[in-house]
Every structure is written in structure tokens, then in C-alpha cells.
Amino acid sequence: MERSIETIWKKGFLDSDKLVAPKLNDLYNQKSITIIEKLKRMMKVNVYIILIFAFLNLGLYTALGTPFAGLFILLLLIGVCWRSIKQDKTMKKVDTSLNSYEYLKAFDSWLKLAISNNAKVMRFFYPLLFLAALMPIVHTLKDGAVTNKAIQDSGFQLIYGIPTFAWVIALMIAILMYVFGGKIYRWDVNIVYGRIFKKIEMMLADMEELRS
């Protein structure tokens, strides 16, 4: 006689040993691996993006008549990438044989130290990048017949064909960038990796609660 699905269901589970709940262990094992792998992938992609941008920028700056500024920015960005690759090597030293909690904790400590060290370096990077980025504007103002004449006739004191006050403003912005470089970097990093950092923090908080 044909059995209804209700009967199959009830009878099938009467003596089924498959309803024994699996043991709960390593709740976060896979998750911590996944999240760290994702962060590593993002960091790698970020390095490629910076490199591509640096070379495109060199082309653009050459076209704008300031190849040296473009080259300078290229070198600055290569420096950033080199630093990132170097840090990637130290990241690999984080002991993967640890349990998920300790691994995540070790990774989090490494990440915080890396960000703190980078923030110190970036205090120099941002002002230099800013000043180099101004060069095409300086070049255009100096070389443009109309703009050049306007500047010459303005009566302002000039340095390298540009009013001194403009240099002073640019320098003040660069100094501010130096002062707030660390904060700018943290803000910058947060835009790109903020969601993952938050996830790691949440996971660690959960794991700490689970352990307590």
C-alpha cells in the first residue's frame, strides 16, 4: 500500500539515529579562517590597484608636462606597496597552528601594530603626495600665457612664478597633513577595511563571551 508523506516522515524518524545532535566544537574555526583570508585577499588587490594607479598617474602627469612629479608619486606609491608586501610577510609569521581564538587574537594584534606603524609613515606620505599633486597646477599656471601674465601683473611677491601666499597656503595644508596624517590614514583604512575590522572585533567579543 502506498504510504503518505506524513507516514514516511513519522516512521522514518522513529528509529533514526541521524537525529542525534552533532557535537558543537570549533564554532568559529571556519569563520576566522574565512575572514582573515578575505582580508589578505583585499590587501593584495589593494596593492595591485595602487600600482596600476601609480603608473596611470605617471602617464597623466607626463601628459600634463610634469613627468618628474609623476615619477615622484610613482616612487612614493611603490614605497607604500613595498611596505605592504613586507608586512604581508610578517603576517605569515602569525602561528596558524593556534586555536581559532588565539589565532584571531594574534592576527588582531598584528593588524593593530601594522596600522600603528603605517600611521607614523603616512604622516610623511600624505604631505609629500599633496605637494607633488600640486605640480601640474603650478606648471599650468606658469606656462599658460594668460594665467602667467595675470600672476606677473598681480603685484604679489612670487616664488618660482607663483605667488608666495599660495606657497604658504600649500605648505600650511602640508603641515596639517603631517600633523593629522595618522588620523587621515586610519580614516582611509577604515573606509576600505572597516567592515572586516568590525567583524573581527565582533567575533573576538563573541569568542571571549563563549570562553567566559
Place this chain on the structure above:
Amino acid sequence: MSSDFYQSSILPYAAIVIKICRAYTNTQEDFEDYYQEVCLQIWKSRDNFRGQSEWSTWVYRLSLNVCLTLLRKKKNNRQYFASDSLPETLLEDSQVFTDESLNQLYGAIKQLSEIDRGVILLYLEERSYKQIADIIGTNPNNIGVRIKRIKERLKNLLDGKVN
């Protein structure tokens, strides 16, 4: 997660959680991952339970939601991998239960849409239409018709009329 919480608030409902997780997974490995994730989410979301429904209803709803989320995540990830590159361990495990009819029924249930799977599991677990509607988040009036349709489809699948 405290052992007390697991023993008192999850384990009594483990059977339905297991049945739900089985309906959304094809391998033992996935099943264990889904089960663990459901338990973890129940524990993490325990403070969100306001007592507006029964605890069991809330557990079922959460189990279904977690399974659906994991299934969608998995589908998205799969887009990046060719099926022929999947390791052996991910191959479908179709002989989970000792009862052959139950294996066939599970096979048929897995061919239903994600929501219909949840509906029929709750129906087979003798939840009322109102409870099912509450868990799925739909109108109780539609549940009866929907179940009738799902049962017909299951019958056809079991009779081999539908691929």
C-alpha cells in the same frame, strides 16, 4: 555558549533543527556547519526573544533564516568555482537515513523551492497553519493551499513524474 543554555533551550528542539539543516544541505560536513551556525545564532540572538511567540516557534524561524542565509551565501560562492573542481567530500550524500523511503522523501523535499522546503518541514512536524505562517512570515489563509500544492508536487516527485 553555556552548557545549561544549550541543554535547556536548544537541545529540546534539536530534532527539528537537525531536520531543517538536513533539508538545506547535501553533505555531512555542510550539515554540521549549518547546525553549529544555527546554535550559535540562537545563542547570540537570545536577547532578541521578546516572548511574543513560543520559544520553539522562534527557534524554528531562526533555524530557517540561518539555513536560507547560508544557502544563499554558498550559492554566491559557488559562482566562482567550476563544479568539476569540487573536492570528493562535497559530493552529495543521498543515503543519510536508514529508511529508504525517508531518503527518497528528503531527496524530493530538496527539489522544492527554499521556502516550500521550510513550509513542508514545519507541516510534517505538525505545526499549526498559524504557527507556520508566523514562522515563514506569511498569511495563514494561504498556508493550506500552499501545503496542498507542495504535497502534490512531492507525490509527483516520489512517483517519478517530475524531474
